[in-house]
Amino acid sequence: MVGEAEELYNKGRAAFNNGKTLDALGLFEKAFNMEPENPRYQSYLGLCIAFERGKIKEAVSLCERALQAEPRKAECYLNLGRVYLRSGLKLRAVEVFRKGLSIDNKNPEIVAELQAMGLRNKSIISSLPRDHSLNKYLGKIVAKLGLR
Secondary structure, three states, X not given: OHHHHHHHHHHHHHHHHOOOHHXXXXXXXXXXXXXXXXXXXXXXXXXXXXXXXOXXXXXXXXXXXXXHXXXXXXXXXXXXXXXXXXXXXXXXXXXXXXXXXXXXXXOHHHHHHHHHOOXXXXXXXXXXOOOOHHHHXXXXXXXHOOOO
């Protein structure tokens, strides 16, 4: 039974990544019903509930439960942030995405979400304008060194 739930989860991830959120919802529901305490299943089910049913409170509850069970999993932060973003709570989403990056600073999905939102890193020298040459060059150096 555990193997079947994992297979459903993997199919659900593939469906979600291909934009088939309704199909993914059904697959995640089945996996969740088999293993209701699995944080990954809770997190993705919450995400799909937000996208397909618009039940934000239920989605947030599922995602937060998953996050409490797995606080070191960046994908839990990713999904909760996506739910907040879907509900129009952009600042809360940014906060959650940044917490996720503190767990896994190279998570490509979180980075992509933040880039899609058009967010930029804070300037290196905050007393100078963002487009000042010192800020530009120091920012490039810090980024190349992987310190951001």
